[in-house]
Amino acid sequence: MSRDNRIVRVIKGRRPKVVVIGGGTGLPVILNSLRQQNADVTAIVTVADDGGSSGIIRNYINVVPPGDIRNVLVSLSDSSQSMLDVFQYRFDSKDAFFAGHAIGNLIIAALTEMQGNIFDAVQTLSKMMDVDGHIYPASNEPLTLNAEFVDGTIESGETEISxxxxxxxxxxxxxxxxxxETPEAVSPVIEAIQEADVIVLGPGSLFTSILPNLMIKNLGEAVRTSPAELIYICNIMTQKGETESYTDAEHVRVINDxxxxxxxxxxxxxxxKVGPDDLDYDRYDEYLLQVKHDFEGLQKQCDCIISDNFLSLHDNGVFHDGDKVATEILNRAFQHTKH
Incomplete structure (x- = not known):
């Protein structure tokens, strides 16, 4: 859908302001659909990833991991498909350094060095890539995720925790x-949250994509005090090392806690319902079982529950239907604000 053909939705003469906080592969799908439905989108993206190409680049040149930011840039960009394909291209060379790296990750890392920080680098790239919306790293500095387990032990690093x-x-x-030093979000992040009509958490890994953002002190405080409605898109599948055996109510309880x-x-x-042949568990090996529904538990954790078939099955994987989810989010933007 072209920008001119998008659904026109306005609140008092303006596009609804939707702030989406998270990371991972599910986030770009929702962002793209919100953009197509004429939302004024701000993506606040986690910077605590330490795996894959992002983690290797982070270890080499000590920058905020760029992978999630790269995917979000593509999801909100109006650049030509050929340019986006180049930006997303991943080297298959056997070279010890370039193998597996996405060109976009290298460009983000280079601009971060040129600009002196990741926030300004992403704003520059957003202009270059004709991004419709705003993309803000949750922090200007690379962050380390830490976890205490129920048994009292402590671990650091997203990969090690999982x-x-x-x-x-x-x-x-x-x-x-x-x-x-206490990590902080830069002022445009806080301002976007304060001015939002709705704030959306997810979809994404609960402990490693969503909560790291909320644990940045001033960011979490901005979410708590914002007049906007806070919406959580619950995961479809439980995840190894994070939400094993969790119901949907337990996902929400953890966020509230x-x-x-x-x-x-x-x-x-x-x-x-996710069928036995819908998901390639070898390819998506972090997933376990479908998240079970606990309506009574959800009623204790939130005021409004929207239940629908949000499944999109493709590429041997299980994903959210971005258009359905975006429609529900925008409906809430028009119907409700927090008192």
Missing amino acids: KQRKQIKHVWVTDTDTPD HLGGKYVDTVLVNAG
Whole structure:
């Protein structure tokens, strides 16, 4: 759908302001659909990833991991498809350094060095790529995710935390370079949250894509005090080392517990059934079972529950239907604000 043919939706003469907070592969799908439905989108993207190409680049040149930011840039860009294909191209060379790296990750890392920080680098790239919306790294500095497990042990690093396969009690973030300093989000991030009509969490890994953002002190406080409705898009599948055996209600409980109260207003839960042959578990090896529905538990955690078949099955994977989810989000933007 071209920009001119998008659904026109306005609030008092303007596009609805939707702030989406998270990371991972599910986020770009929702962002693209919101953009197509004429939302004024701001994506606040996690910077605590330490795996894959992003993690290797981070270790080599000590920049914020660029992978999630790269995918979000593409999802909101009006650049030509050929340019986006180049930006997303991943080297298959056997070269010890370039193998597996996405060109976009290298460009983001280079611009970060040129600009002196990741925030300005992403704003420059947004202009170059004709991005419709705003893309803000959750922090200008690389962050390390830390977790305490129910058994009292502590682990650091997204990858190491997931590898433990233990039940997580709570998580927090520290500045990777200066652990004694309190991580903060830059002022445009806080302003976007304060001015939003709705704030959306997810979809994405609960402990490693969503909560790291909320654990940035001033960002979490902005979410708690915002007049906007807080919407959580619940995951379709449970995830190894994070949400094993979690119901949808337990996902919401964990968010509320980390925020320190009952803050989630609305939750979107999938009612479609994932069949035994719908998901290639070898390819998507982080997933376990479909998240079970607990309506009574959800009622205790939030005010509004929207249940529908939000499934999109393709590429041997299980994903959210971005258009359906975006429609529900925008409906909430028009119907409700937090009092």
